[in-house]
Amino acid sequence: MNRKTLVLPAVVGLLTPVLAACGGSDSGGKSGDAIVVGTTDRFTASSDAPAPFDPAYTYDSGWNVLRQVVQTLMVQPRGGGDPEPEAAEDCHFTDKGNERYACKLRKGLQFSNGDPLTAADVKFSIDRAIAINDDSGVAGLLSTVDTVETQGDNEVIFHLKTADATFPFKLSTPVAGILNSKQYEKKKLREGFQVDGSGPYTMQAEVKNNEVTKITFTKNPHYKGLLTPKNDKAVMESFSDAAAMSTALDKGDIDVMARTLTPDQINELQNNTTGNVNLVEMPGLGIRYLGFKTDAPTVKNKAVRQAMAQLIDRDELVSKVYGSQAQSLYSLVPATITGHSNSFFNKYGNPSVDQARTLLAQANITTPVKMTLHYTTDHYGAATAKEFEVLKKQLNDSGLFDVSIEGTAWDKFRPAELKGQYDVFGMGWFPDFPDADNFLSPFFGKDNFLNLPYANSEIRNTLIPQSQREADRLTASKSIADIQDKIAEDVPILPLWQGKQYIAARDDVMGSEYAMSTSSDLQLWELSRGVSG
Template sequence: MSAAKRLGTLGCVGLLATTAACGSSSSSGVAGVPKTTLNMGTVSAYSSLDPAGAYDAGSWMVFYNVYQGLLTYLPGSTSPTVDAAKSCGFVGTDLMTYSCTLPAGLTFSNGDPLDSAAVKFSFDRVVKIGSETLPDKQPADNGSGVSGLLSTMKSVDATTPTTVVFHLKTADATFPDRLASGVGEIVDPKAYSATRVLDGTSVVGSGVYKIDSVQTTKDSTGATVPTEVKLSLNPNYKGAYSKTKPTNSGVTLKYYDAPADVRKALDDGSIDLNANSDLTAKDVTELEGAQQLGKGLQVVEGAGANTRMMVLNTKMAPFDNVAVRQAIAKLIDRDAIANTYDQTVTPLYSVIPGGIGDGTTPYEESPYDVKPLSPAVVKASLTGVSLPISFELTYAGNSVGGPAEAAQIKKTLEASGLFKVKLTSVANLGKMIPLWSSHKLAASLTGWQPDYPDPDDFVSPFVGLDNTFGNGYAPPNIINKLTPLSLKQADRADDATASTFEKIQKQFALDAAYIPLWQNKQYIVTQANVTGVPLTLDLAAIMRFWMIGKS
């Protein structure tokens, strides 16, 4: 499984001056909507416009606006609700069969029918494309690994033109969440290959918007990268937001090379808002301090579910010793780390962030609850260990705040006299992924961006001998007992589910293979006349373009 989307590290695309346009422009054709076009800027360019070939934040941001899933998340909710479907639910009590009914007459933006056959086609192709390789040995899904989100799906049947039934390999209470994620978008069988990812920008979806044009350029390697995407309203959209009039008639997404470029575009009025939390902490705090009510640039803050953590390899010295891992967790100064981000992040004491499920804070409980945890107290727990303990800490150099964060961790650990830390910076996340896959990193720093707002998405990818981070953490109690139990608990908000995840979190803290550092906040900076942004900032992390307008 690729970590490209989920590992929250900023990457930037280098652009050249020459651009090439493709596609054609058209009006929205939706009555009663303000003739307002929004300009949004971000460094998070899409990697593919095909749900079967992309697993990154930039792509999913586009998907949520131009495609439609059977389910979606309404603003402020962490429970899926129907969108393209008119009803969905598990059949029986074993949570192994899931059925959805579609309304009659649903269509894509081009008028083609969106029926159960289109839904089956969409899910079958994700699995097929994800399981095949091209003649050059490259994955048919561009290496995104997005098909892994459908790992519990055994098959899908179109039993009637308006009924689709999913058969699962095991009980999976999170399956509705997976359907509401970016992998669950429905595509037109007449416009997409069943065996290959879309090559180009001829997107046909059924979401609130349709793509009118895309501008691209060549980067320094000769690869084609996007510089701009123009969207207009889809007059054929029918779904969860049909009764709510959009507050704009179109959106232009502009892609920039670096956060400084986004800040400049905001300052000179080239864009109305940034379309992702991709400004530096310094920019955010500076703009917060300068803003005046209704004047100049405004900073809108919202809850976030992205986390940052330290990953320790349980199969590699010195972290094959749980006492050493716990010593790191005892000494970490989360407040000092948050200060390196100008307090735009919140210290985190669990692998599952606040707001996702009924979170607890086990990294503030035994054996971490002695305050303060002095070096002498920690040293006493390291019986028989030669001191100082030397290790290498690796991080992506282009991650926003990463270098300062790593330096702070090194400073804290070495000040204890118990550790000697060598910092190693690699260029970007792409360079770290193969190191995790080959189990070569003793300790590393990374972010995690969930696919859906369920606590399981902060657990299952982290465990197993070949987990996302290759750190060998495979606790039998979690893998064989607690996780299977949690996936049989359909009510994600009840006390029994909360109790299961409380036990999981406690086990994570005792084993200390992952040391949570902080949880993000979302920040969108807008011009003074932009409205509706708070409706796009919630734990589902869906940028709902149609809810943003201008006064």
């Protein structure tokens, strides 16, 4: 098949998905009529992370499960844009100050077990997430909620502490998922791997050694909402690495290969334009960065963090590890988002050993500065290890640092990071919604999801509230730019790169170009079986 381009309605500032026909075998998926999707995301339960699929807890790849099962009042439409009513039939601010938000529910909503879904369930779910306030930081998305009021069975009113023009987006995230109070306790997480809701699917997990191996999603006959599931059943299968996932695609054991393909796999698929597997390139807002425990002795002096910002060569890093699949990033806010500013480039310019040496000397820092960079081995793809090798070499070649690197599996890495056990660590961020606020507030607001000790009162108490007040996001750009400039000065976080996202799908699978949102969440309801071309 020849290379082909699919033209979709444009999304401001984002790329149009491109499909390239690639090599593969002729067999289809081997799970009957179900669409089988492979992923390298791993879902484990442990004493540190006992509730991987509870909306009040999970704040990472677990959202790929919750979005299929748990319904929200609002939903982000395919391709991006402002959120639209989902479990609600209408939602809007009722005041000029963006502090009172009212939603009217669709009629006849039911949970998957047939129980009626009412405004009381919405209130229960939001109040529950706020009350549990888990260390994962996901409740921070609801930090502007003061009280939740119900009027009858079908109307919910949110009274906000401060103006929050981004609140409709937040109601589209899984932490605002609507739960049945008969199945979830008000102040306790639901441990294990079962999820119940009113979304387009029900789910059943297969578990081995406290780790999910496969999840079967079955169309929910009680679902009423904006989405239109295009299949009756979908399966998510978890693989130990991208190579095993690719082998399964070649053998026809799976139909779709999602997060996360390696750069080498993407290059191979791009260069092979014959066969019956399509590589889909989609708009992506995922970013990677280094985080700092700013009260740790090794990096407490901001001159150390500034020197690292001055030394790291993003262009070389991207070129050696990711090639055309990523681009250098000089702010936490991606280049395609309204309000983006190249604050780190404006502050530090091109990499310079001499300028980094001057920064350290002026602060009386003894060199070489010894430290360990920590990264997760199994959460962001196999290329992460190579990325940290490049970072290590760049810093050590300057003679100003003595860096070692250490990789840890995600189920141990994330709890250790939250407990402050790492002075310097690598993380990724897939946004909850496509707005600059979501690349700033979760990091620098109260109860930030990284549990960073860094706290800038002007950012937290003035600039973030100012930006959230503005319904016109262009008007909010001044406050957003000021936040980015202060982060470049203090370097509590060091942005590295912004990536594209890819899915590989067999030719008889339809809808793969919509199967992942711009926030990198799977949308299994978009997939269907078609005719191989």
